[in-house]
Amino acid sequence: MKTKVVLIFVGQYTPPHKDRYHHYVSPLGIANISAYLNSHHIPTKQIDLRLLPDLSALAKILRKLNPKYIGFSQLTTEADLIENLVQDVKKILPKAHLIIGGPHPSVLPREAAAIPDIEAAVYGEGEKTAVELINAFDKKIPLSKVKGIAYKNKKGEIIMNPPQEFIKNLDVLPFPDREILQSGHYIEHAYDLFFPMSYPYANLFVSRGCPAMCTMCQPTIDKLFGRPFRFRSAPNVIKEIKQLINKYHVKSIIFWDDTLTANRKWMEEFSSLIVKEKLHFDWWCYSRVNYINPEVMEMVKKCGCKMICFGIESGSDRMLKVINKGTDAKQNEYAINLCHQYGILANANLMIGMPTETIEDVMMTDNLIARSKPDIVWASVLSPLPGTYLGDAFMRSDEFQRTSAHNNWSELIRAQTGKAKINDTIDIKYIIRYQSKWHSTRFNPSLITKKYYLKNCLNRINSHISSGNYSRIFSEFIGGPLIEIARHTYWLMYYYWNYQLFPQPQLLHVEPLGPKRSKVLG
Numbered sequence: 001m002k003t004k005v006v007l008i009f010v011g012q013y014t015p016p017h018k019d020r021y022h023h024y025v026s027p028l029g030i031a032n033i034s035a036y037l038n039s040h041h042i043p044t045k046q047i048d049l050r051l052l053p054d055l056s057a058l059a060k061i062l063r064k065l066n067p068k069y070i071g072f073s074q075l076t077t078e079a080d081l082i083e084n085l086v087q088d089v090k091k092i093l094p095k096a097h098l099i100i101g102g103p104h105p106s107v108l109p110r111e112a113a114a115i116p117d118i119e120a121a122v123y124g125e126g127e128k129t130a131v132e133l134i135n136a137f138d139k140k141i142p143l144s145k146v147k148g149i150a151y152k153n154k155k156g157e158i159i160m161n162p163p164q165e166f167i168k169n170l171d172v173l174p175f176p177d178r179e180i181l182q183s184g185h186y187i188e189h190a191y192d193l194f195f196p197m198s199y200p201y202a203n204l205f206v207s208r209g210c211p212a213m214c215t216m217c218q219p220t221i222d223k224l225f226g227r228p229f230r231f232r233s234a235p236n237v238i239k240e241i242k243q244l245i246n247k248y249h250v251k252s253i254i255f256w257d258d259t260l261t262a263n264r265k266w267m268e269e270f271s272s273l274i275v276k277e278k279l280h281f282d283w284w285c286y287s288r289v290n291y292i293n294p295e296v297m298e299m300v301k302k303c304g305c306k307m308i309c310f311g312i313e314s315g316s317d318r319m320l321k322v323i324n325k326g327t328d329a330k331q332n333e334y335a336i337n338l339c340h341q342y343g344i345l346a347n348a349n350l351m352i353g354m355p356t357e358t359i360e361d362v363m364m365t366d367n368l369i370a371r372s373k374p375d376i377v378w379a380s381v382l383s384p385l386p387g388t389y390l391g392d393a394f395m396r397s398d399e400f401q402r403t404s405a406h407n408n409w410s411e412l413i414r415a416q417t418g419k420a421k422i423n424d425t426i427d428i429k430y431i432i433r434y435q436s437k438w439h440s441t442r443f444n445p446s447l448i449t450k451k452y453y454l455k456n457c458l459n460r461i462n463s464h465i466s467s468g469n470y471s472r473i474f475s476e477f478i479g480g481p482l483i484e485i486a487r488h489t490y491w492l493m494y495y496y497w498n499y500q501l502f503p504q505p506q507l508l509h510v511e512p513l514g515p516k517r518s519k520v521l522g
Protein backbone atom coordinates (compact mmCIF):
# COMPACT_ATOMS: atom_id res chain seq x y z
CA MET A 1 0.00 0.00 0.00
CA LYS A 2 1.33 3.47 -0.85
CA THR A 3 2.77 5.32 2.13
CA LYS A 4 0.58 8.25 3.02
CA VAL A 5 2.43 9.59 6.05
CA VAL A 6 6.16 9.62 6.77
CA LEU A 7 7.12 10.23 10.40
CA ILE A 8 10.59 11.59 11.09
CA PHE A 9 12.52 11.37 14.35
CA VAL A 10 15.57 13.60 14.35
CA GLY A 11 17.29 12.92 17.65
CA GLN A 12 19.76 15.32 19.13
CA TYR A 13 22.46 13.68 17.13
CA THR A 14 21.97 14.47 13.49
CA PRO A 15 23.95 12.71 10.80
CA PRO A 16 26.71 12.24 10.16
CA HIS A 17 26.91 11.00 13.70
CA LYS A 18 28.70 7.80 14.36
CA ASP A 19 29.89 6.06 17.51
CA ARG A 20 26.99 7.14 19.68
CA TYR A 21 25.21 3.86 19.02
CA HIS A 22 24.50 3.21 22.66
CA HIS A 23 22.09 6.12 22.64
CA TYR A 24 20.07 4.68 19.82
CA VAL A 25 16.87 3.58 21.43
CA SER A 26 13.82 3.31 19.24
CA PRO A 27 11.70 6.47 19.21
CA LEU A 28 8.42 5.45 20.78
CA GLY A 29 6.62 8.73 20.03
CA ILE A 30 6.52 8.20 16.25
CA ALA A 31 6.11 4.43 16.74
CA ASN A 32 2.89 5.12 18.68
CA ILE A 33 1.59 7.63 16.16
CA SER A 34 2.42 5.25 13.33
CA ALA A 35 0.54 2.34 14.95
CA TYR A 36 -2.52 4.49 15.61
CA LEU A 37 -2.59 5.84 12.06
CA ASN A 38 -2.21 2.30 10.70
CA SER A 39 -5.13 1.17 12.84
CA HIS A 40 -7.16 3.88 11.04
CA HIS A 41 -6.06 2.55 7.64
CA ILE A 42 -3.50 5.28 7.08
CA PRO A 43 -0.27 3.69 5.82
CA THR A 44 2.94 5.07 7.32
CA LYS A 45 6.72 4.81 7.28
CA GLN A 46 9.05 5.89 10.08
CA ILE A 47 12.48 7.41 9.57
CA ASP A 48 15.08 7.81 12.29
CA LEU A 49 17.46 10.38 10.89
CA ARG A 50 20.25 9.14 13.14
CA LEU A 51 20.42 5.94 11.15
CA LEU A 52 20.91 7.66 7.80
CA PRO A 53 24.37 8.59 6.56
CA ASP A 54 23.33 12.06 5.38
CA LEU A 55 20.46 14.20 4.19
CA SER A 56 20.74 13.03 0.60
CA ALA A 57 19.76 9.56 1.85
CA LEU A 58 16.65 11.14 3.39
CA ALA A 59 15.89 12.94 0.11
CA LYS A 60 16.16 9.65 -1.78
CA ILE A 61 13.74 7.87 0.58
CA LEU A 62 11.26 10.75 0.55
CA ARG A 63 11.25 11.00 -3.27
CA LYS A 64 10.71 7.26 -3.51
CA LEU A 65 7.85 7.18 -1.00
CA ASN A 66 6.38 10.52 -2.10
CA PRO A 67 4.03 10.75 0.92
CA LYS A 68 1.19 13.23 1.14
CA TYR A 69 2.04 14.08 4.76
CA ILE A 70 5.29 14.36 6.66
CA GLY A 71 5.25 14.53 10.45
CA PHE A 72 8.24 15.60 12.52
CA SER A 73 8.74 14.70 16.17
CA GLN A 74 10.45 17.47 18.07
CA LEU A 75 12.24 17.88 21.37
CA THR A 76 13.30 21.36 22.45
CA THR A 77 16.96 20.49 21.95
CA GLU A 78 16.13 19.78 18.33
CA ALA A 79 14.20 22.98 17.72
CA ASP A 80 16.68 24.68 15.40
CA LEU A 81 17.74 21.44 13.70
CA ILE A 82 14.14 20.80 12.78
CA GLU A 83 13.52 24.31 11.50
CA ASN A 84 16.30 23.79 8.95
CA LEU A 85 15.19 20.28 8.16
CA VAL A 86 11.63 21.41 7.46
CA GLN A 87 12.90 23.84 4.80
CA ASP A 88 15.02 21.09 3.21
CA VAL A 89 12.15 18.63 3.17
CA LYS A 90 9.81 21.22 1.67
CA LYS A 91 12.28 21.70 -1.17
CA ILE A 92 12.39 17.94 -1.74
CA LEU A 93 8.61 17.47 -1.71
CA PRO A 94 6.98 20.89 -2.22
CA LYS A 95 3.44 19.47 -2.33
CA ALA A 96 3.58 17.51 0.95
CA HIS A 97 1.74 18.82 4.01
CA LEU A 98 4.23 19.22 6.85
CA ILE A 99 3.11 18.78 10.45
CA ILE A 100 4.93 18.62 13.75
CA GLY A 101 4.35 17.11 17.20
CA GLY A 102 6.21 15.99 20.31
CA PRO A 103 7.41 17.58 23.57
CA HIS A 104 8.56 20.91 22.11
CA PRO A 105 5.32 21.72 20.26
CA SER A 106 3.49 20.59 23.40
CA VAL A 107 5.18 23.26 25.52
CA LEU A 108 5.53 25.94 22.83
CA PRO A 109 2.78 25.18 20.29
CA ARG A 110 2.72 28.72 18.90
CA GLU A 111 6.44 28.69 18.25
CA ALA A 112 6.21 25.32 16.50
CA ALA A 113 3.24 26.45 14.39
CA ALA A 114 5.16 29.56 13.35
CA ILE A 115 7.92 27.51 11.66
CA PRO A 116 7.71 28.39 7.96
CA ASP A 117 6.07 25.59 5.89
CA ILE A 118 4.68 23.82 8.98
CA GLU A 119 0.92 23.67 8.52
CA ALA A 120 -0.05 22.46 11.98
CA ALA A 121 1.66 21.81 15.32
CA VAL A 122 0.11 19.05 17.42
CA TYR A 123 0.35 19.58 21.16
CA GLY A 124 -0.12 16.96 23.90
CA GLU A 125 -0.88 13.29 23.35
CA GLY A 126 -0.75 12.94 19.58
CA GLU A 127 -2.64 9.83 18.46
CA LYS A 128 -6.24 11.08 18.18
CA THR A 129 -5.17 14.49 16.90
CA ALA A 130 -2.95 13.02 14.17
CA VAL A 131 -5.86 11.02 12.74
CA GLU A 132 -8.28 13.95 12.98
CA LEU A 133 -5.76 16.30 11.37
CA ILE A 134 -5.09 14.04 8.40
CA ASN A 135 -8.81 13.47 7.89
CA ALA A 136 -9.33 17.24 8.00
CA PHE A 137 -6.70 17.80 5.29
CA ASP A 138 -8.06 14.91 3.20
CA LYS A 139 -11.68 16.03 3.45
CA LYS A 140 -10.92 19.77 3.39
CA ILE A 141 -12.45 20.28 6.85
CA PRO A 142 -11.30 23.64 8.32
CA LEU A 143 -8.37 23.26 10.73
CA SER A 144 -10.36 25.26 13.29
CA LYS A 145 -12.33 22.05 13.88
CA VAL A 146 -9.30 19.97 14.91
CA LYS A 147 -8.62 19.87 18.66
CA GLY A 148 -5.07 19.87 20.02
CA ILE A 149 -3.35 21.88 17.30
CA ALA A 150 -1.92 25.34 16.66
CA TYR A 151 -1.84 26.55 13.06
CA LYS A 152 -1.48 29.62 10.86
CA ASN A 153 -4.69 31.06 9.42
CA LYS A 154 -4.86 32.69 5.99
CA LYS A 155 -3.64 35.99 7.43
CA GLY A 156 -0.62 34.19 8.88
CA GLU A 157 -1.87 34.59 12.47
CA ILE A 158 -1.24 31.72 14.85
CA ILE A 159 -4.46 30.15 16.11
CA MET A 160 -4.54 27.84 19.14
CA ASN A 161 -7.38 25.34 19.15
CA PRO A 162 -8.74 23.87 22.38
CA PRO A 163 -6.87 20.82 23.73
CA GLN A 164 -7.60 17.27 22.68
CA GLU A 165 -9.09 14.94 25.32
CA PHE A 166 -6.59 12.45 26.71
CA ILE A 167 -7.29 8.78 25.98
CA LYS A 168 -8.80 7.46 29.22
CA ASN A 169 -8.17 3.77 28.67
CA LEU A 170 -4.65 3.26 27.28
CA ASP A 171 -5.48 -0.35 26.40
CA VAL A 172 -7.37 0.91 23.36
CA LEU A 173 -4.06 1.99 21.81
CA PRO A 174 -2.43 -0.45 19.43
CA PHE A 175 1.08 -1.57 20.38
CA PRO A 176 3.79 0.73 18.99
CA ASP A 177 4.68 0.07 15.36
CA ARG A 178 8.03 -1.70 15.79
CA GLU A 179 8.75 -1.85 12.07
CA ILE A 180 11.66 0.50 12.70
CA LEU A 181 13.06 -1.85 15.34
CA GLN A 182 13.91 -4.33 12.63
CA SER A 183 16.63 -2.07 11.33
CA GLY A 184 18.85 -4.03 13.68
CA HIS A 185 20.48 -0.92 14.98
CA TYR A 186 18.39 -0.60 18.08
CA ILE A 187 18.43 -4.32 18.63
CA GLU A 188 22.17 -4.76 18.64
CA HIS A 189 23.54 -1.52 19.90
CA ALA A 190 22.07 -1.65 23.33
CA TYR A 191 23.77 -0.03 26.24
CA ASP A 192 27.52 -0.08 26.57
CA LEU A 193 29.90 -1.35 29.16
CA PHE A 194 28.38 0.73 31.93
CA PHE A 195 25.32 -1.36 31.71
CA PRO A 196 25.72 -4.20 29.27
CA MET A 197 22.18 -5.42 28.78
CA SER A 198 21.57 -8.72 27.06
CA TYR A 199 20.33 -8.05 23.60
CA PRO A 200 18.16 -7.84 21.53
CA TYR A 201 16.45 -5.32 23.73
CA ALA A 202 13.45 -3.02 23.41
CA ASN A 203 11.92 -0.06 25.18
CA LEU A 204 8.39 -0.01 26.46
CA PHE A 205 5.83 2.32 28.03
CA VAL A 206 3.18 1.08 30.44
CA SER A 207 1.96 4.45 31.74
CA ARG A 208 1.52 8.07 30.76
CA GLY A 209 2.19 10.96 33.10
CA CYS A 210 3.88 11.46 36.43
CA PRO A 211 2.33 12.19 39.82
CA ALA A 212 5.23 14.44 40.92
CA MET A 213 5.72 18.17 40.32
CA CYS A 214 9.48 18.76 40.09
CA THR A 215 10.01 22.32 38.93
CA MET A 216 12.72 21.51 36.35
CA CYS A 217 10.40 19.08 34.57
CA GLN A 218 6.77 19.99 35.16
CA PRO A 219 4.35 21.01 33.81
CA THR A 220 5.86 19.50 30.63
CA ILE A 221 4.77 15.97 31.50
CA ASP A 222 1.30 17.29 32.40
CA LYS A 223 1.11 19.13 29.08
CA LEU A 224 2.09 15.99 27.20
CA PHE A 225 0.04 13.41 29.03
CA GLY A 226 -2.18 15.28 31.51
CA ARG A 227 -3.68 13.97 34.71
CA PRO A 228 -4.63 11.58 36.18
CA PHE A 229 -1.55 9.44 35.81
CA ARG A 230 -2.73 6.55 33.57
CA PHE A 231 -1.54 2.94 33.47
CA ARG A 232 -2.22 0.32 30.82
CA SER A 233 -3.69 -2.82 32.33
CA ALA A 234 -1.07 -5.38 33.37
CA PRO A 235 -2.45 -8.11 31.03
CA ASN A 236 -2.26 -5.66 28.10
CA VAL A 237 1.42 -4.97 28.85
CA ILE A 238 2.13 -8.70 29.21
CA LYS A 239 0.66 -9.21 25.73
CA GLU A 240 3.08 -6.68 24.28
CA ILE A 241 6.01 -8.24 26.13
CA LYS A 242 5.09 -11.62 24.67
CA GLN A 243 5.06 -10.02 21.22
CA LEU A 244 8.53 -8.57 21.84
CA ILE A 245 9.88 -11.92 23.02
CA ASN A 246 8.22 -14.09 20.38
CA LYS A 247 8.43 -11.83 17.32
CA TYR A 248 11.57 -9.82 17.99
CA HIS A 249 13.39 -12.30 20.27
CA VAL A 250 13.90 -9.54 22.80
CA LYS A 251 15.92 -10.49 25.90
CA SER A 252 15.92 -7.18 27.79
CA ILE A 253 13.42 -4.38 28.24
CA ILE A 254 13.80 -0.77 29.33
CA PHE A 255 10.66 0.67 30.88
CA TRP A 256 10.87 4.33 29.88
CA ASP A 257 8.01 5.28 32.21
CA ASP A 258 8.77 8.20 34.46
CA THR A 259 7.88 6.29 37.64
CA LEU A 260 7.19 2.62 36.99
CA THR A 261 6.73 1.56 40.60
CA ALA A 262 4.36 4.39 41.57
CA ASN A 263 1.26 2.19 41.47
CA ARG A 264 1.91 -0.60 43.93
CA LYS A 265 -1.25 -2.57 43.15
CA TRP A 266 -0.42 -2.49 39.46
CA MET A 267 3.17 -3.55 40.14
CA GLU A 268 1.97 -6.48 42.21
CA GLU A 269 -0.32 -7.75 39.47
CA PHE A 270 2.31 -7.16 36.78
CA SER A 271 5.11 -8.99 38.59
CA SER A 272 2.84 -11.94 39.44
CA LEU A 273 1.80 -12.21 35.80
CA ILE A 274 5.42 -12.25 34.60
CA VAL A 275 6.14 -15.10 36.99
CA LYS A 276 2.91 -16.95 36.20
CA GLU A 277 3.45 -16.72 32.45
CA LYS A 278 7.11 -17.77 32.88
CA LEU A 279 8.39 -14.81 30.90
CA HIS A 280 12.15 -14.51 31.17
CA PHE A 281 13.72 -11.18 30.38
CA ASP A 282 15.95 -8.66 32.12
CA TRP A 283 14.65 -5.19 32.65
CA TRP A 284 15.39 -1.84 34.16
CA CYS A 285 13.26 1.19 34.85
CA TYR A 286 13.04 4.70 36.24
CA SER A 287 11.39 5.36 39.57
CA ARG A 288 11.31 7.75 42.49
CA VAL A 289 12.99 7.01 45.81
CA ASN A 290 9.68 7.42 47.65
CA TYR A 291 8.06 4.71 45.52
CA ILE A 292 10.15 1.81 46.70
CA ASN A 293 10.28 -0.20 49.87
CA PRO A 294 11.15 -3.83 50.69
CA GLU A 295 7.74 -5.01 49.50
CA VAL A 296 8.18 -3.38 46.07
CA MET A 297 11.78 -4.61 45.86
CA GLU A 298 10.59 -8.20 46.42
CA MET A 299 8.08 -7.77 43.60
CA VAL A 300 10.51 -6.32 41.07
CA LYS A 301 13.35 -8.65 41.99
CA LYS A 302 11.30 -11.79 41.39
CA CYS A 303 10.36 -10.74 37.86
CA GLY A 304 13.74 -9.79 36.39
CA CYS A 305 14.48 -6.20 37.41
CA LYS A 306 18.22 -5.57 37.15
CA MET A 307 18.53 -1.81 37.65
CA ILE A 308 16.48 1.11 38.91
CA CYS A 309 17.34 4.68 37.91
CA PHE A 310 16.42 7.27 40.51
CA GLY A 311 16.20 11.02 40.19
CA ILE A 312 18.40 11.42 43.27
CA GLU A 313 19.30 14.93 42.07
CA SER A 314 20.94 16.17 45.27
CA GLY A 315 22.16 15.28 48.74
CA SER A 316 20.93 18.61 50.09
CA ASP A 317 17.41 18.75 51.50
CA ARG A 318 17.34 22.47 50.76
CA MET A 319 18.00 21.84 47.06
CA LEU A 320 15.42 19.06 46.93
CA LYS A 321 12.92 21.61 48.26
CA VAL A 322 14.01 24.28 45.74
CA ILE A 323 13.21 21.90 42.87
CA ASN A 324 10.10 20.61 44.65
CA LYS A 325 11.32 17.04 44.34
CA GLY A 326 9.08 15.83 47.15
CA THR A 327 11.86 13.59 48.51
CA ASP A 328 14.72 14.07 50.94
CA ALA A 329 18.36 13.05 51.21
CA LYS A 330 17.55 10.28 53.70
CA GLN A 331 15.10 8.70 51.27
CA ASN A 332 17.75 8.94 48.56
CA GLU A 333 20.24 7.04 50.63
CA TYR A 334 17.64 4.52 51.76
CA ALA A 335 16.65 3.73 48.16
CA ILE A 336 20.25 3.17 47.05
CA ASN A 337 20.93 0.95 50.05
CA LEU A 338 17.77 -1.02 49.44
CA CYS A 339 18.97 -1.73 45.89
CA HIS A 340 22.32 -2.94 47.23
CA GLN A 341 20.48 -5.16 49.68
CA TYR A 342 18.33 -6.74 46.95
CA GLY A 343 21.15 -7.08 44.39
CA ILE A 344 19.56 -4.62 41.99
CA LEU A 345 21.84 -2.03 40.43
CA ALA A 346 21.21 1.48 41.71
CA ASN A 347 21.59 4.18 39.07
CA ALA A 348 21.72 7.66 40.60
CA ASN A 349 20.79 10.55 38.33
CA LEU A 350 22.29 13.72 39.80
CA MET A 351 21.90 17.39 39.06
CA ILE A 352 24.18 20.30 39.68
CA GLY A 353 23.66 24.00 39.04
CA MET A 354 20.25 24.33 40.66
CA PRO A 355 19.02 27.81 41.55
CA THR A 356 20.70 29.15 44.71
CA GLU A 357 22.79 25.97 45.06
CA THR A 358 26.04 26.64 46.88
CA ILE A 359 29.24 24.68 47.09
CA GLU A 360 28.06 23.39 50.50
CA ASP A 361 24.99 21.86 48.85
CA VAL A 362 27.23 20.32 46.21
CA MET A 363 29.42 18.81 48.91
CA MET A 364 26.33 17.22 50.45
CA THR A 365 25.60 15.50 47.14
CA ASP A 366 29.23 14.47 46.91
CA ASN A 367 29.09 12.99 50.41
CA LEU A 368 25.85 11.19 49.70
CA ILE A 369 27.44 9.52 46.67
CA ALA A 370 30.57 8.64 48.62
CA ARG A 371 28.49 7.12 51.44
CA SER A 372 25.85 5.26 49.49
CA LYS A 373 27.98 4.17 46.52
CA PRO A 374 25.42 3.82 43.74
CA ASP A 375 26.54 1.41 41.02
CA ILE A 376 26.11 3.90 38.21
CA VAL A 377 25.93 7.70 38.27
CA TRP A 378 24.65 10.03 35.58
CA ALA A 379 25.20 13.70 36.34
CA SER A 380 23.72 16.66 34.46
CA VAL A 381 23.97 20.39 34.76
CA LEU A 382 20.43 21.63 35.27
CA SER A 383 19.22 23.10 32.00
CA PRO A 384 16.23 25.44 32.02
CA LEU A 385 13.80 23.78 29.64
CA PRO A 386 11.17 26.20 28.36
CA GLY A 387 7.71 25.34 29.55
CA THR A 388 8.93 24.11 32.94
CA TYR A 389 8.46 26.16 36.11
CA LEU A 390 12.20 26.69 36.43
CA GLY A 391 12.76 27.24 32.74
CA ASP A 392 9.99 29.77 32.38
CA ALA A 393 11.24 31.68 35.41
CA PHE A 394 14.69 31.71 33.83
CA MET A 395 13.30 32.95 30.50
CA ARG A 396 11.80 35.91 32.36
CA SER A 397 15.10 36.68 34.05
CA ASP A 398 17.57 39.38 33.07
CA GLU A 399 20.21 36.69 32.66
CA PHE A 400 18.20 35.08 29.88
CA GLN A 401 17.60 38.39 28.18
CA ARG A 402 21.38 38.87 28.17
CA THR A 403 22.29 35.41 26.87
CA SER A 404 19.10 34.92 24.93
CA ALA A 405 19.12 33.16 21.63
CA HIS A 406 15.47 32.24 21.33
CA ASN A 407 16.07 30.47 18.07
CA ASN A 408 18.88 28.42 19.45
CA TRP A 409 17.33 26.27 22.13
CA SER A 410 19.64 23.38 21.40
CA GLU A 411 22.72 25.33 22.35
CA LEU A 412 21.06 26.78 25.38
CA ILE A 413 19.69 23.78 27.14
CA ARG A 414 21.68 20.68 26.36
CA ALA A 415 22.22 19.01 29.73
CA GLN A 416 25.92 18.35 29.36
CA THR A 417 27.08 21.32 27.35
CA GLY A 418 24.19 23.80 27.41
CA LYS A 419 25.05 27.45 27.66
CA ALA A 420 22.15 28.57 29.84
CA LYS A 421 23.09 28.18 33.47
CA ILE A 422 20.55 29.15 36.05
CA ASN A 423 22.89 29.12 38.98
CA ASP A 424 25.01 32.08 39.88
CA THR A 425 25.93 31.05 43.41
CA ILE A 426 28.64 28.57 42.47
CA ASP A 427 31.58 29.32 40.28
CA ILE A 428 30.96 27.61 36.94
CA LYS A 429 34.30 25.87 37.21
CA TYR A 430 33.06 23.97 40.27
CA ILE A 431 29.88 23.03 38.47
CA ILE A 432 31.90 21.57 35.65
CA ARG A 433 34.40 19.89 37.94
CA TYR A 434 31.83 18.22 40.14
CA GLN A 435 29.74 17.12 37.21
CA SER A 436 32.83 15.55 35.65
CA LYS A 437 33.86 14.04 38.95
CA TRP A 438 30.48 12.39 39.45
CA HIS A 439 30.46 11.32 35.86
CA SER A 440 33.87 9.80 36.29
CA THR A 441 32.51 7.67 39.11
CA ARG A 442 29.49 6.67 37.06
CA PHE A 443 30.98 3.22 36.84
CA ASN A 444 31.56 1.83 40.30
CA PRO A 445 34.47 -0.65 40.03
CA SER A 446 32.68 -3.01 42.43
CA LEU A 447 30.25 -3.67 39.57
CA ILE A 448 32.63 -6.22 38.15
CA THR A 449 32.14 -8.34 41.23
CA LYS A 450 28.41 -8.58 40.55
CA LYS A 451 27.35 -11.87 39.00
CA TYR A 452 24.67 -10.40 36.78
CA TYR A 453 27.05 -7.78 35.41
CA LEU A 454 29.73 -10.35 34.61
CA LYS A 455 27.23 -12.68 32.96
CA ASN A 456 26.07 -9.90 30.69
CA CYS A 457 29.62 -8.92 29.79
CA LEU A 458 30.31 -12.51 28.72
CA ASN A 459 27.05 -12.63 26.72
CA ARG A 460 28.05 -9.49 24.95
CA ILE A 461 31.56 -10.68 24.17
CA ASN A 462 30.05 -13.89 22.76
CA SER A 463 27.65 -11.98 20.55
CA HIS A 464 30.45 -9.77 19.23
CA ILE A 465 32.61 -12.82 18.48
CA SER A 466 29.79 -14.59 16.67
CA SER A 467 29.07 -11.49 14.56
CA GLY A 468 32.81 -10.96 13.89
CA ASN A 469 32.61 -7.53 15.49
CA TYR A 470 35.97 -7.64 17.25
CA SER A 471 36.42 -3.86 17.33
CA ARG A 472 33.36 -3.61 19.59
CA ILE A 473 35.03 -6.01 22.04
CA PHE A 474 38.01 -3.70 22.07
CA SER A 475 36.03 -0.49 22.50
CA GLU A 476 33.63 -1.88 25.09
CA PHE A 477 35.95 -4.01 27.16
CA ILE A 478 39.47 -2.64 26.72
CA GLY A 479 39.40 0.95 25.43
CA GLY A 480 36.40 1.92 27.59
CA PRO A 481 37.80 0.58 30.88
CA LEU A 482 41.22 2.13 30.16
CA ILE A 483 39.63 5.54 29.69
CA GLU A 484 37.66 4.99 32.88
CA ILE A 485 40.79 4.05 34.85
CA ALA A 486 42.54 7.15 33.50
CA ARG A 487 39.59 9.30 34.58
CA HIS A 488 39.51 7.81 38.05
CA THR A 489 43.23 8.36 38.45
CA TYR A 490 42.90 11.95 37.31
CA TRP A 491 40.09 12.59 39.77
CA LEU A 492 41.87 10.90 42.62
CA MET A 493 44.82 13.19 41.99
CA TYR A 494 42.57 16.19 41.57
CA TYR A 495 40.79 15.37 44.77
CA TYR A 496 44.00 14.94 46.71
CA TRP A 497 45.44 18.14 45.31
CA ASN A 498 42.39 20.25 46.05
CA TYR A 499 41.24 18.89 49.34
CA GLN A 500 44.42 17.82 51.03
CA LEU A 501 46.81 20.53 49.99
CA PHE A 502 44.46 23.44 49.50
CA PRO A 503 41.46 24.72 51.45
CA GLN A 504 37.91 23.91 50.31
CA PRO A 505 36.77 25.63 47.11
CA GLN A 506 35.95 29.26 47.77
CA LEU A 507 32.46 30.56 47.23
CA LEU A 508 32.36 32.84 44.26
CA HIS A 509 31.37 36.34 45.27
CA VAL A 510 28.11 37.11 43.54
CA GLU A 511 25.79 40.05 43.60
CA PRO A 512 22.50 39.28 45.37
CA LEU A 513 19.87 37.81 43.04
CA GLY A 514 17.71 40.45 41.38
CA PRO A 515 14.19 40.76 42.83
CA LYS A 516 12.61 39.25 39.72
CA ARG A 517 14.73 36.14 39.85
CA SER A 518 14.83 35.56 43.55
CA LYS A 519 11.07 35.81 43.69
CA VAL A 520 10.48 33.13 41.10
CA LEU A 521 13.56 31.02 41.42
CA GLY A 522 14.47 31.22 45.05
Ligand code: B12
Residues within 6 Å of the ligand: 007, 011, 012, 013, 023, 025, 026, 027, 028, 029, 030, 032, 033, 070, 071, 072, 073, 074, 075, 076, 077, 078, 099, 100, 101, 102, 103, 104, 106, 107, 122, 124, 125, 126, 127, 129, 130, 205, 209, 216, 217, 218, 220, 221, 224, 256, 257, 258, 383, 385, 386, 387, 413, 414, 415, 416
Ligand atom coordinates in the same frame (compact mmCIF):
# COMPACT_ATOMS: atom_id res chain seq x y z
C1 B12 B 1 13.12 8.04 27.31
C2 B12 B 1 13.47 9.49 27.32
C3 B12 B 1 14.75 9.83 26.90
C4 B12 B 1 15.74 8.82 26.41
C5 B12 B 1 15.47 8.43 24.97
C6 B12 B 1 14.91 9.53 24.13
C7 B12 B 1 14.66 9.09 22.71
N1 B12 B 1 15.45 9.64 21.84
O1 B12 B 1 13.79 8.31 22.43
C8 B12 B 1 17.09 9.52 26.61
C9 B12 B 1 17.62 9.14 27.98
C10 B12 B 1 18.17 9.24 25.58
C11 B12 B 1 16.62 10.97 26.63
C12 B12 B 1 17.44 12.01 26.38
C13 B12 B 1 17.01 13.31 26.36
N2 B12 B 1 15.81 13.77 26.77
CO1 B12 B 1 14.33 12.66 27.23
N3 B12 B 1 12.83 11.70 27.79
C14 B12 B 1 12.54 10.45 27.72
C15 B12 B 1 11.12 10.21 28.25
C16 B12 B 1 11.22 9.69 29.68
C17 B12 B 1 10.29 9.28 27.40
C18 B12 B 1 10.21 9.59 25.90
C19 B12 B 1 9.16 8.74 25.24
O2 B12 B 1 9.48 7.77 24.56
N4 B12 B 1 7.88 9.02 25.53
C20 B12 B 1 6.75 8.23 25.08
C21 B12 B 1 6.17 8.75 23.79
C22 B12 B 1 4.91 7.99 23.44
O3 B12 B 1 5.87 10.11 24.01
P1 B12 B 1 6.32 11.26 23.01
O4 B12 B 1 7.59 10.93 22.34
O5 B12 B 1 6.22 12.53 23.72
O6 B12 B 1 5.19 11.21 21.88
C23 B12 B 1 3.84 11.60 22.08
C24 B12 B 1 3.58 13.08 21.80
O7 B12 B 1 4.67 13.90 22.09
C25 B12 B 1 3.17 13.14 20.37
N5 B12 B 1 4.16 13.15 19.31
C26 B12 B 1 5.48 12.87 19.33
N6 B12 B 1 6.01 12.97 18.11
C27 B12 B 1 5.03 13.31 17.26
C28 B12 B 1 5.05 13.56 15.88
C29 B12 B 1 3.86 13.91 15.25
C30 B12 B 1 3.88 14.16 13.78
C31 B12 B 1 2.66 14.03 16.01
C32 B12 B 1 1.40 14.38 15.34
C33 B12 B 1 2.64 13.80 17.38
C34 B12 B 1 3.84 13.44 17.99
O8 B12 B 1 2.41 11.96 20.27
C35 B12 B 1 3.07 10.90 21.00
C36 B12 B 1 2.04 9.93 21.52
O9 B12 B 1 1.05 10.56 22.26
C37 B12 B 1 10.51 11.65 28.19
C38 B12 B 1 9.48 11.94 29.26
C39 B12 B 1 8.16 11.32 28.90
N7 B12 B 1 7.47 10.83 29.88
O10 B12 B 1 7.72 11.26 27.75
C40 B12 B 1 11.75 12.53 28.31
C41 B12 B 1 11.77 13.84 27.54
C42 B12 B 1 11.20 13.62 26.17
N8 B12 B 1 13.21 14.12 27.40
C43 B12 B 1 13.48 15.36 27.47
C44 B12 B 1 14.78 15.92 27.29
C45 B12 B 1 14.93 17.39 27.55
C46 B12 B 1 15.84 15.12 26.90
C47 B12 B 1 17.26 15.63 26.57
C48 B12 B 1 17.24 16.79 25.63
C49 B12 B 1 17.97 15.89 27.88
C50 B12 B 1 19.10 16.85 27.74
N9 B12 B 1 18.83 18.07 28.24
O11 B12 B 1 20.11 16.51 27.20
C51 B12 B 1 17.94 14.39 25.92
C52 B12 B 1 17.99 14.43 24.36
C53 B12 B 1 17.19 13.33 23.68
C54 B12 B 1 17.19 13.23 22.19
N10 B12 B 1 17.09 14.28 21.44
O12 B12 B 1 17.20 12.16 21.68
C55 B12 B 1 12.26 16.20 27.74
C56 B12 B 1 11.81 16.97 26.50
C57 B12 B 1 11.27 18.33 26.87
C58 B12 B 1 11.18 19.21 25.69
N11 B12 B 1 10.67 20.37 25.96
O13 B12 B 1 11.59 18.93 24.61
C59 B12 B 1 11.24 15.12 28.25
C60 B12 B 1 9.77 15.40 27.96
C61 B12 B 1 11.47 15.00 29.78
C62 B12 B 1 11.03 16.22 30.56
N12 B12 B 1 10.21 16.02 31.53
O14 B12 B 1 11.39 17.32 30.37
N13 B12 B 1 15.28 11.07 26.90
Ligand code: SF4
Residues within 6 Å of the ligand: 210, 211, 212, 213, 214, 217, 218, 221, 258, 259, 288, 311
Ligand atom coordinates in the same frame (compact mmCIF):
# COMPACT_ATOMS: atom_id res chain seq x y z
S1 SF4 C 1 9.66 12.57 39.08
FE1 SF4 C 1 10.80 12.76 37.14
S2 SF4 C 1 9.22 12.77 35.53
FE2 SF4 C 1 8.16 13.13 37.49
S3 SF4 C 1 7.99 15.36 37.65
FE3 SF4 C 1 9.89 14.76 38.73
S4 SF4 C 1 11.51 14.87 37.19
FE4 SF4 C 1 9.56 14.90 36.08
